[in-house]
Amino acid sequence: MANGLTLENIEIWKGDTLLVAFDDTIHPGEVFSVMGPSGSGKSTLLAYLTGTLPLEFKAQGRVILNGRDVTDLPTMDRRIGLLFQDDLLFPHMSVFENLAFGLRPGGTRTDRSERVRSALRAIDLPDAGDRDPATLSGGQKARVSLMRMLLSEPEAVLLDEPFSKLDSELRDQIRTFVFDMAVERALPVMMVTHEPADVQAAPGRILDISASR
């Protein structure tokens, strides 16, 4: 069985309309771009992968992650991380607590706080643990959100327009950070975007979802 995120004969239907058809494997370290007009089913596909497809849709097919069939597992057990454009940090928690929230259960208190401290260093915010998230810049918030998702140790990552709220310079910077991380950690990534520059920078294939069915 291949490593990566395999979407095996996936079909998503809304009533009698086939919205999405997909049958492929996203390889470890590949950032697979999904484009398509508004309403073409991009977010619906991601919802299916995280196990949060609204009841209005019907789906068939299997989702296999690193050889493990996760199709019928609850969201938390799939090990599929999701990052979207309005990924808000919890305002009543410090940056440190926001990151700690992402950690998987287990480990001693000391281990857990060392992991958060090391995460803060990895995003170049070693002294920001005590800060209120509202005091961070847009790019800093984006890095904390990304790191909170990574601390849950996903085996695959889904990005839904994750850079669209950032100005262009910051966008380039965060995009590079995310793509490098995917390659370094050998994570399969599916990225929904409207932005040609995101697609151009992504190390992977491109799908126009409206042409897939």
Ligand SMILES: Nc1ncnc2c1ncn2[C@@H]1O[C@H](COP(=O)(O)OP(=O)(O)OP(=O)(O)O)[C@@H](O)[C@H]1O
């Ligand atoms: N909860 C829902 N119940 C019923 N229909 C829905 C629901 N969510 C989305 N839809 C419909 O399903 C279709 C696909 O929507 P989806 O959000 O996946 O599109 P999208 O490609 O992500 O669009 P955008 O680029 O605008 O985000 C659209 O026709 C939309 O109106």
